[in-house]
Amino acid sequence: MKRLAIIDVERCVGCQLCMFACSRRLGFAGLDKAALYAKSVGGFERGFTVIVCRACIDAPCLRACPVDALRARTGGGVLLDPSKCIGCRFCEKACDIRAIFWDDSTNKPVICVHCGYCVNYCNFRVLGIEETGK
Amino acid sequence: MMNQNNVLYIDLERKCFHVRNRSDLFNEWLGGVGVALQLYKEEAVRGATPFDPGNVIVFAIGPLTAFYPLASKVVAVFKSPLTGNYGESHAGGRSATAIRSAGYEAIVIKGVSDRPIYLVISEKGVQFRDAATLWGMRSTYTVGRVLREALLGAGVRTIMRIGRAGEKLVRYACVVTETYRHFGRMGLGAVFGSKKLKALIIYGKSSIRAPKIKVYRDAYDEIYGLAIKSDSMKKYHELGTALNVLPLNALGALPTKNLTSNKFEEAERISGESLASNKLGRRVACSHCPVACIHLATIREPYPDEPYFYKTTFVSYDYEPIYSLGSMLGISNVDDLLKLMDEVERGGLDAMSTGVALAWATEAYKKGFVKSNDVLVDIDWGKVDAYRVAVEFVLNQPNEFYEALAKGIDYASKVYGGKEFALSFGGNEMPGYHTGPAAYIGYLIGSRHSHLDSAGYSLDQKTRGLTPDELVDRLIKEECWRQTLSSLVVCYFSRSIYEPSVVKKALNALGYESNEEELEALGRRIYEEKQALKASEGFDPTSLRAPERIFETPSLHGFIDRDYIRTALEHYSKVFKKIVEKTF
Numbered sequence: 001m002k003r004l005a006i007i008d009v010e011r012c013v014g015c016q017l018c019m020f021a022c023s024r025r026l027g028f029a030g031l032d033k034a035a036l037y038a039k040s041v042g043g044f045e046r047g048f049t050v051i052v053c054r055a056c057i058d059a060p061c062l063r064a065c066p067v068d069a070l071r072a073r074t075g076g077g078v079l080l081d082p083s084k085c086i087g088c089r090f091c092e093k094a095c096d097i098r099a100i101f102w103d104d105s106t107n108k109p110v111i112c113v114h115c116g117y118c119v120n121y122c123n124f125r126v127l128g129i130e131e132t133g134k
Numbered sequence: 135m136m137n138q139n140n141v142l143y144i145d146l147e148r149k150c151f152h153v154r155n156r157s158d159l160f161n162e163w164l165g166g167v168g169v170a171l172q173l174y175k176e177e178a179v180r181g182a183t184p185f186d187p188g189n190v191i192v193f194a195i196g197p198l199t200a201f202y203p204l205a206s207k208v209v210a211v212f213k214s215p216l217t218g219n220y221g222e223s224h225a226g227g228r229s230a231t232a233i234r235s236a237g238y239e240a241i242v243i244k245g246v247s248d249r250p251i252y253l254v255i256s257e258k259g260v261q262f263r264d265a266a267t268l269w270g271m272r273s274t275y276t277v278g279r280v281l282r283e284a285l286l287g288a289g290v291r292t293i294m295r296i297g298r299a300g301e302k303l304v305r306y307a308c309v310v311t312e313t314y315r316h317f318g319r320m321g322l323g324a325v326f327g328s329k330k331l332k333a334l335i336i337y338g339k340s341s342i343r344a345p346k347i348k349v350y351r352d353a354y355d356e357i358y359g360l361a362i363k364s365d366s367m368k369k370y371h372e373l374g375t376a377l378n379v380l381p382l383n384a385l386g387a388l389p390t391k392n393l394t395s396n397k398f399e400e401a402e403r404i405s406g407e408s409l410a411s412n413k414l415g416r417r418v419a420c421s422h423c424p425v426a427c428i429h430l431a432t433i434r435e436p437y438p439d440e441p442y443f444y445k446t447t448f449v450s451y452d453y454e455p456i457y458s459l460g461s462m463l464g465i466s467n468v469d470d471l472l473k474l475m476d477e478v479e480r481g482g483l484d485a486m487s488t489g490v491a492l493a494w495a496t497e498a499y500k501k502g503f504v505k506s507n508d509v510l511v512d513i514d515w516g517k518v519d520a521y522r523v524a525v526e527f528v529l530n531q532p533n534e535f536y537e538a539l540a541k542g543i544d545y546a547s548k549v550y551g552g553k554e555f556a557l558s559f560g561g562n563e564m565p566g567y568h569t570g571p572a573a574y575i576g577y578l579i580g581s582r583h584s585h586l587d588s589a590g591y592s593l594d595q596k597t598r599g600l601t602p603d604e605l606v607d608r609l610i611k612e613e614c615w616r617q618t619l620s621s622l623v624v625c626y627f628s629r630s631i632y633e634p635s636v637v638k639k640a641l642n643a644l645g646y647e648s649n650e651e652e653l654e655a656l657g658r659r660i661y662e663e664k665q666a667l668k669a670s671e672g673f674d675p676t677s678l679r680a681p682e683r684i685f686e687t688p689s690l691h692g693f694i695d696r697d698y699i700r701t702a703l704e705h706y707s708k709v710f711k712k713i714v715e716k717t718f
Contacts (some may be wrong), residue, residue, distance in 0.1 A: 007388025013418050013419040013426035014418050014419055014421075015419035015420070015421070015422065015423050015424055015426060016231070016421050016422060017203065017422065017424055019684055020200070020203075020422055023341055024345070024351060024354065026352065027339060027343050027344045027347035027351075028198050028341040028342065028343050028344070029200040029234075029342050029343075029344060030231075030234065030235055030340060031199040031235060031290050031338070031339075031341070031343065032201075032235065032339040032341050033230065033341055037289060038289065039288050039289025039290075040288075040289065042279075042282060043282070043313060043571075044276070044312060044313060044416075044418045044428075044430070045313070045314075045414065045416060045448035047564075074176070099350055103457070104275060104339055121358065123424040123426075124360055124426070132415070
């Protein structure tokens with residue numbers, strides 16, 4: 001299985017094309033449907049932080065979900081069943097790297113499914129796809 | 135069509151706001167400059183001077199914003215304190231995406247606040263916040279740092295702010311956004327200052343949906359493919375706009391020492407190649423731009439009082455500040471140049487006007503038009519320390535001379551003389567292209583007297599032997615199409631990508647039914663609207679003059695012919711008159 005990975009965050013120019021791509025998967029123009037997040041480390045000159053789901057094998061977000069809306073994804077990470085999700089935001093709080101984002105319009109989490117669509121638009125090879133081994 | 139077409143109206147005097155859907159305007163004028171111009175006409179008080187409460191600031195994005203790559207710009211429209219007429223400036227950074235994310239497509243700011251304020255704008259509306267603490271801060275960097283820490287929206291917001299230049303109403307004060315991008319020209323910063331408006335922070339979480347996902351994604355991929363494969367985009371990524379220094383110098387088109395020369399013998403030292411090899415620290419991008427043309431150089435300075443203790447400063451550089459603060463002032467030491475750029479950036483001044491103003495002041499001083507008790511510091515070509523002090527004087531205006539210089543060289547040269555070498559066109563200090571007649575006619579007849587109106591510098595490099603009438607018509611044609619581009623709103627660097635057929639495809643994929651002819655006709659109409667507006671504000675094309683200096687220094691086309699320029703201006707006056715008669 002594959003996962004989305006940061007290859008070299010120092011190459012990030014902050015163009016946000018990855019975030020636009022992630023929103024565009026679903027036909028949206030904007031940034032708030034994105035399951036990853038690039039922001040400056042306090043001013044553009046200091047570079048950027050790119051937050052992506054690490055595809056945990058034993059995912060804390062999954063363990064925090066009280067209604068079984070998250071299930072383990074083969075190869076790491078989780079998959080969301082929105083019909084079960086009650087919007088409690090426990091998963092969001094359980095993720096220490098803050099890779100779970102929130103869609104205010106649906107009141108549900110936005111979680112990376114490691115599809116790699118964003119990688120196609122990262123012109124600077126910050127993002128890549130990595131084999132997880134199983 | 136899925137755009138919300140919401141316009142946010144803000145009244146600084148009454149500290150109130152409201153939102154109105156203006157699909158009427160967006161349907162007719164697309165967005166960006168097309169809509170901003172109409173909002174300006176609706177909201178600005180007729181005859182209001184630039185610093186009157188009746189002057190308004192309009193920001194607008196367009197139908198492509200957030201949908202497509204390189205649609206990364208915001209258009210600002212206002213009355214310019216530098217030219218006294220129509221003002222327009224574009225900037226990138228995060229500003230365009232942030233306005234879209236906050237749920238608006240245009241923002242109108244009117245009135246004057248009774249005290250310094252800054253505004254926090256989101257989907258929830260506008261918070262009016264006390265800027266007493268921020269007012270008078272030495273550096274625009276610090277203002278940015280403070281606001282970054284204090285407010286929400288990291289990564290998806292824009293922080294537009296002015297520096298001391300704007301507060302002190304320097305007529306060429308800029309508005310800085312995301313620290314390294316600017317609404318640079320024509321004095322928007324001074325209009326902010328006159329309204330006691332220190333900063334705007336805009337953020338939000340809104341998205342819009344394309345009507346047909348697959349059609350939209352296919353159109354996107356086509357444009358993205360064009361963008362990343364294009365040669366010009368590659369060049370802008372590698373060396374940035376600074377790549378132009380050596381070619382323009384080789385052509386004899388690099389204005390040097392107030393255009394007493396068309397070549398800078400030390401151009402190599404301040405070239406894009408030299409900066410990229412020796413000083414480049416990081417490249418960054420505007421939101422939704424795969425090019426990343428923003429080049430940040432580093433200066434490493436030891437502190438004199440302690441060994442091995444250094445300060446590292448990042449300075450954004452582009453062709454224009456290299457020209458205006460480098461070759462124009464005879465500065466070739468790259469560290470000196472970067473320090474001067476940094477000083478200008480911290481103060482919130484437009485680099486181009488500042489450099490050209492200091493170049494004029496230097497020549498006026500050397501020729502005795504102004505005295506040492508006017509300039510207060512011994513300015514001379516290459517003397518960076520003196521120029522750094524002079525920049526501080528422009529900001530503080532300690533005497534009448536600097537008060538005049540802060541009003542631009544058109545004004546200062548009327549008071550002190552030296553008009554023949556005051557490189558100002560329609561009131562706007564010249565950009566860095568001494569390429570030939572098209573560049574100068576472009577500065578004179580362009581709606582905002584900018585090289586960006588019609589790119590005459592490019593026409594000069596591509597053509598020979600055009601008649602004056604042909605040349606004017608070509609420039610106007612280019613300016614018309616640029617109205618369409620800045621209604622979408624896309625970055626002009628991507629103009630070779632956003633050709634009419636591509637624009638049509640991009641819009642059609644979003645449900646707009648425009649075709650190439652309509653898009654071109656729209657650009658023409660917006661151009662005509664601008665000319666009519668300028669006429670109503672008192673602009674008279676027959677009053678346009680070029681300073682003598684441009685005829686004295688040979689260009690890429692040799693010595694520029696006075697008669698050629700005069701004939702071209704006569705032709706433009708006729709075109710202008712016809713437009714105005716038709717529109718009224």
